Amino acid sequence: MTRVFVSRDMASVALGADALARALSDMGCEVVRTGSRGLFSVEPLVEVESEDGRIGYGPVQPEDVAAVLDGTHPNRLGRVEALPFFAGQQRFTFARCGIVDPLSMADYAAHDGWKGLEAARAQSPQQVVDAVKASGLRGRGGAGFPTGIKWQTVLDAPGSPKYIVCNADEGDSGTFADRMLMEGDPFCLIEGMAIAAHAVGATHGYIYIRSEYPFAIDTMREAIGLSAERIVPFTLEVRVGAGAYVCGEETALLDSIEGKRGQVRAKPPLPALQGLFGKPTVINNVLSLAAVPFILAEGADAYAAVGFGRSRGTMPVQLAGNVKHGGLYEIGFGITLGALVNDIGGGAASGRPVRAVQVGGPLGAYFPPSMFHLPFDYEAFAQAGGLIGHAGITVFDDSVDMAQMARFAMEFCAVESCGKCTPCRIGSTRGVEIMDRIVAARHVTPVGMEQAGSGYLGEALYSRAPSRIDISIEGQTALLRDLCDTMKHGSLCALGGFTPYPVLSALDHFPEDFGAPAPVRQAAEQDA
Known part of the structure; x- marks a missing residue:
């Protein structure tokens, strides 16, 4: 047969x-x-x-x-x-994906499954935490905080019980690595969580999965049942999200698990000290926890040997949007953005030139081709005004209107805000209004600009612009920058705090879409 x-x-x-x-x-x-x-x-x-x-x-x-x-x-x-x-890939985390039957315990064991857990349980909790520190593993979902330091905090924290929480609320546009891992290699995530539990002294864990992932929910529940005896004394259960993007923020997620409305908590206290049900809690995302079995099985040095600068190990990069070869590409940190988009992704699926890529989901910065030399590295992207986040790359060709993309970022924040803090709740709504004025003003002649008092933007638009503010494009872009500064430094969590990234990067790199002169660098790009 x-x-x-x-x-x-x-x-x-x-x-x-x-x-x-x-x-x-x-x-x-x-x-x-x-x-x-x-x-x-x-x-x-x-x-x-x-x-x-x-x-x-x-x-x-x-x-x-x-x-x-x-x-x-x-x-x-x-x-x-x-x-x-x-x-050309370096598959540490996704080595079994597409190879094994996801729900076969025999398949998983035959492909080096459970070796990490066995190695961890042969060591003390402190030794396991030290191994994760030595590996250089950083959080694979946000700002890249060192995983080992987070685990050390929970290990040292007084209080019982302690919890392990997996953030599988993968809500960023253009990302699908969490879903692929849970559907294609669920025991890897379970093993990673069991190792974390041994490392910090936790007895129970939760996997918080977004409701839009029914296949992942069913697969994880079945896999937990199959592996229950293997991970004793640790126990696990799945909690299904309620469709709110803000529940991807760790403290809002904890509130949701507790049965409350998902709203961001003020910090301190940190979840590592007072997290789920007020107890010390490790909360990591899927890719962070799924990287741990390799580290314990192969050794921290083997993981740390791959990467670039302070960004060690591999990153499962997700290529999406207007790209010829969309999919998941796991590679060590340090590969350039241009290599990912053009060499691996094949450029735009439309056949037109790539104009921009957004890295890090709907709150990530936009980068033009002139910045494709950037190495895929936490520090390099931060210095360039962006973030790696969950490593989703969304590609746009030269037909995109970047002012409309900036408006979308503000509208997205307004719709998804939990409403707890003013900069995010009100700032995003005001941001949409500013963007509407800018977009409308792009089509007004200089003569019309002089007739602002007669409502050159149209009665409906003009009525939304207070008479005491400058409604010229220059005045509105200045107001937009001031609003972004307030949101970035005044918001309670990253939803409002990161919304300025796409807005300001679009404004900085594509000013012509906001009615300003095109930057000189475009000519250099065309020559290239």
């Missing part, structure tokens, strides 16, 4: 993987459902077991299965891991 492998990943199923699996089964094949390899342009992907390894075909439709099985299908890819998209 021919053995074939087809992804059960949510994205693959959306592209027809279930129908393909049924067609292969009807042809008498043994069908193994795996996670996705991470290159969605070849999904639905079939891999056929052979003497030469697993031979891939993709994309494939159900009516193509006969041609796949006799080897004549034109979309024959050969060994998938040899494709250029995969050959």
